[in-house]
Amino acid sequence: MPKKIKGPSSIADPDNAELTLEDFRRARPVAEMMPGLIEAAKRGRGRPKLERPKEHITLRLDADMVEIFKAEGPGWQTRINDVLVRAAKRRSRVA
Numbered sequence: 003m004p005k006k007i008k009g010p011s012s013i014a015d016p017d018n019a020e021l022t023l024e025d026f027r028r029a030r031p032v033a034e035m036m037p038g039l040i041e042a043a044k045r046g047r048g049r050p051k052l053e054r055p056k057e058h059i060t061l062r063l064d065a066d067m068v069e070i071f072k073a074e075g076p077g078w079q080t081r082i083n084d085v086l087v088r089a090a091k092r093r094s095r096v097a
């Protein structure tokens with residue numbers, strides 16, 4: 003015969019006393035006690051959406067160029083992007 007699994011309501015927790023009627027009378031709304039928590043919940047999870055997010059593409063580069071940027075450590079893709087941005091600005095000034 004399988005064991006009967008006890009539900010959460012049937013397990014006593016000595017570290018968490020039962021609430022009394024007086025406890026409920028003293029209770030205040032979360033919005034009153036922790037307004038920042040409510041605002042955080044409304045914002046949702048993750049980063050805020052960018053106005054102009056970067057576009058995911060596939061770009062083939064010379065292996066030695068990739069090695070040079072990777073050797074400088076984390077952020078190598080951002081550094082490549084920065085170099086391309088500067089080159090595009092110089093090019094548009096010449097044209």
